[in-house]
Amino acid sequence: MGCSDKCYFRTGCPQNPKEGALHLVGQVIRTSDIEKNRGRHQAWMDYVDYFDREGRIEANFSQSIKPYITMLAKRFTTIEIEHVAKFRRFYAIRIYELLMQYRKTGWRNIKIEDFRDILQIQKGQYPRFAELRRRVIEPAVKEINDKSEYLVEWEKVMDGRTVKGLAFKFSEKQQMELSLNS
Structure with a gap:
């Protein structure tokens, strides 16, 4: 249109x-x-x-x-609606979008404050990283892995004992070959 x-x-x-x-x-x-x-x-x-x-x-x-x-x-990553329509969690959709911006490389590093900002996580919401991990990152990544064509792994980027960022690696899932001869 x-x-x-x-x-x-x-x-x-x-x-x-x-x-x-x-x-x-x-x-x-x-x-x-x-x-x-x-x-x-x-x-x-x-x-x-x-x-x-x-x-x-x-x-x-x-x-x-x-x-x-x-x-x-011209300026934004396009995503097929049927890919994100499967997701029920807002954060799964947003993380999927973030990753698809880097689908050619298969990895994405992001500062934790930028991650919170992009996901529209309010100040004071999930103040400890353990809460952010348990309530946002892990459920979203699980949903992406379960319902999308991608397999996503992530890890914390640390500076001493402080989480400074996140590193995501993702790749398309391999389709199993079906044998026509039984």
């Missing part, structure tokens, strides 16, 4: 477009520039009109967000 000033969406709930419109207009996109140590929150819709009887909404992207939308295909 090309992006024009007005885009049309189906709300997943056509009998209640008013609720869908309210949800869309309240969404915020958070961007960050890690090198400059700054972030930005911005609304992604200028307005959302709803049409009760037609079961549809009409939305207008905000001017500040349009460059991001038009540059998506």
Whole structure:
């Protein structure tokens, strides 16, 4: 779908477009520039009109967000929706996306503070690494290994006794050959 000033969406709930419109207009996109140590929150819709009887909404992207939308295909990793649709955990989806940015190399190293920021883990949430590992990393990696075409391994990157980062290694799972002669 090309992006024009007005885009049309189906709300997943056509009998209640008013609720869908309210949800869309309240969404915020958070961007960050890690090198400059700054972030930005911005609304992604200028307005959302709803049409009760037609079961549809009409939305207008905000001017500040349009460059991001038009540059998506050029600047971001594309992932087939059927690959991430299998995941139930938000963190599994985000980690999968992070890894797919490096699918050509099969490895990804990331600073722990960047990892928390990208996964949108709030300050004070999982303050100890053991909690982060048990509640975020291990369940997400297990789900990726169980439900995707990739096998993921990870390890801590330490500086003395402090975890400074994570190192992920991943590769496509090998398919077993089926013998046609039984």
